[in-house]
Amino acid sequence: MGFINKCILCHKGSASVSDDSNSLGSTIASAGETADTEEAGSQEASSDNEVPSVGYNVTWDDIAEITVVYPSMNTIQAGLGAVEDAINEITEAEINTHVTLTMIEVGNYDQQINLMMSSGEQADLIVTMPAGPSSFATMTSQKQLIDITELLESYAPQALAGVGDMIGGTQIDGHTYAFPCYKSFASGIYINMRTDVLEDLGLLENAENMTTLAEYEEIMEAVKASEKWGYLAGCASTDGHGAVLPLNGTVGFTDIFSETTFMDNLGDTLTTVGVRNSDDTVINVFASEEFRKNYEIVRGWYEKGLVYKDSATTQEMGASLVKSNIVFSFVNQVEIGSEASVDTSCGMDMTSVRIAELPITSGNLTKFTWAIPTTSKEPEAAAVFLEMMFTDERIANLFAWGIEGVDYEVDDNGVAHYIEGNETPAYHTVAFLNANKFIVLPWEGDDPELNIQLEEQMKTAKTSRYLGFACDTTTVTDEISAINNAIEQYKAQIISGTADDATFDEFLEKLESIGIDTVVDTYQTQLNDWLEATGK
Incomplete structure (x- = not known):
């Protein structure tokens, strides 16, 4: 496994990690390193904040406008606009990119993502969900996500190096279609x-x-x-x-x-x-x-x-x-x-x-991912912003906890917490949707060394024999679409206990009639080929 040997701990937008010869992922550039000055778009940190450059590959002259779409696990945050402004103070200066944050309530996420895809509305970077129309499996089968293999190599090399061989969980036939929300998968x-x-x-x-x-x-x-x-x-x-x-x-x-x-x-x-x-x-x-x-x-x-x-x-x-x-x-x-x-x-x-x-299974890696949909108008800028999300703790903490001093405070041990008297701030979401949870400040109640502990635990966690397998389902798109419709009709009743036995059996009969066995056979054929190719 290509797990990073040490937790990625970033300081004011820089990133460092020790070299590990056993890791299949390259080490992330250290805080003091800057990119080759001849590399297009290398950004120098301003002398005002003394933030060292990570060396983002910005290849455009005019400011890029990207839309980033992600779910709110509760209500839409009133402080979203302020967080967006704070992010843009960083991104406009350092990667020549203006970011528009579009937060959608989780209950409406599937529907809204569907509408955005069908209408061609600009969405440059989105979170895919564990199930339903906005899931990695459904969106890849519907050809709604672009192949980001080369984009990651050119514009997000440190993020790619950081996840190492776990990127295989979001690949189909050797092509990468999303970036896993990197966290402890244990x-x-x-x-x-x-x-x-x-x-x-x-x-x-x-x-x-x-x-x-x-x-x-x-x-x-x-x-x-x-x-x-x-x-x-x-x-x-x-x-x-x-x-x-x-x-x-x-x-x-x-x-x-x-x-x-x-x-x-x-x-x-x-x-x-x-x-x-x-x-x-x-x-x-x-x-x-x-x-x-x-x-x-x-x-x-x-x-x-x-x-x-x-x-x-x-x-x-x-x-x-x-x-x-x-x-x-x-x-x-x-x-x-x-x-x-x-x-x-x-x-x-x-x-x-x-x-x-x-x-740890491929399903863990595709549960929540960051992907660039086919409606993206600025895929290069989206990939660079993904790189910044992975390496820059300022961006990561803005996404998770909002604005320091307004939405939260940090104690002497480096643990974030609500400001006394403001336990319901204008912005507060979750850490696990970040591109790199390891650079998000621990929250009150967590051990100050939580990120290091989680990364260490992940290195020793059990892994599935099939980790890294991904099926190309393009030949069974119609069957998957029909199965998804049946799931939408029946599954919530069954897994909540409201459906009786007759309804459950009706669901199974429906799945058989619309070709679930064909989908199973497709997975079996490709799994056999993968096992033979990998020697597992």
């Missing part, structure tokens, strides 16, 4: 519960020591039965798309946490296909025993009144529903070591209990 599945409720009911110790879903169910039932907290739903969709159990097409949940199983979905963000336990056989995930069991678990909770009744239709995520005092708990995927981020998202202290640790 993650786990966690049950997150309101600590105040647990303490009030005397259940905190029970929660902290639980090892089964049955124990979790008992706690939800106790909350429901209590006079004080009975108005809270036991659990809810974690993702705004109905999933009460996250990664339900990849993780096989069982009552006993330690018996949880996994499938690699081979980078398919629709989770149509999967491979069990490195047996090299591609299957229809929705027809698998694992997916049926996941449905039965959630269906049981729903029938007992433990699942938030609007989980199939709400666009709010689990953390937002907790923050709004509607839900007691939710299950989600979290970077190992970043459990404190759940407290931030929920706006309160949460007790997080790990169900299982997940291996």
Whole structure:
């Protein structure tokens, strides 16, 4: 694996990393290095701020205008304009680029991205989502993303070097179509519960020591039965798309946490296909025993009144529903070591209990990516801005936490936190959507050395045998489009527990009739070729 040997720690827009002969990625230029003065567009830092140049390859004379599109996991931030202005103070001077930030509420993201693509509206750099029409798999199959292989080599070489061989997760037939949001891909599945409720009911110790879903169910039932907290739903969709159990097409949940199983979905963000336990056989995930069991678990909770009744239709995520005092708990995927981020998202202290640790797969790498769509008018400037997002901590922290001194402060240990009296600032988003989360300041509750710890943990994390495989689905575009429509029609009902058995079976029959077996066969053929070519 080409993991960077040390966490990328940037200082005022510069980047440095130690050389590692075992890494397939080149080392990132050090803070003191500047690009060859003959390289077109090398930008010198101004003497006013004494920011050393990273050596961005700016090859245009007139200022480039780019539009950057990304989701808001909560509401649209009132301070978006101020953050945009602060970013442009940097980008206009250093990479001759003006950036327009377009933030879209996560529940409307699929629809708006679809509209932008169909209307040809300018979008130069966008975030792709884990599933749906704005996912990496769907957008590549629809030929909505451009091949950025040469763009990264010419305009974002340090970002390319930083992710090393993990760029293979966003490649199809050797061509790169997106850049993974670089973070710790060592993650786990966690049950997150309101600590105040647990303490009030005397259940905190029970929660902290639980090892089964049955124990979790008992706690939800106790909350429901209590006079004080009975108005809270036991659990809810974690993702705004109905999933009460996250990664339900990849993780096989069982009552006993330690018996949880996994499938690699081979980078398919629709989770149509999967491979069990490195047996090299591609299957229809929705027809698998694992997916049926996941449905039965959630269906049981729903029938007992433990699942938030609007989980199939709400666009709010689990953390937002907790923050709004509607839900007691939710299950989600979290970077190992970043459990404190759940407290931030929920706006309160949460007790997080790990169900299982997940291996790193191509699906991790394509869950959230930065891509340049076919509607881009300035792809070169977009690639250079991506490079700046990866290497410049000023840009990274503006994206995540807003403006220092206005939206947040930094303590003596280098940890960001809300300004006293301003716990709901004009701008505050998430760190995991950054091109390089390792240069985002840790948030209050995190260890000051969190980024280094996460990067170290990632180096020793389990990896899937199929990491780096990506399927070219252009021959089954019609089938995938039909499958996506069926998923839109049925899946939210099934994974939220609202659908009955007849509806589930109807969904499976629908998938068979529209060619899911053809998609499975396509993946199987290409996987066989890839295994032979790589010698795995």
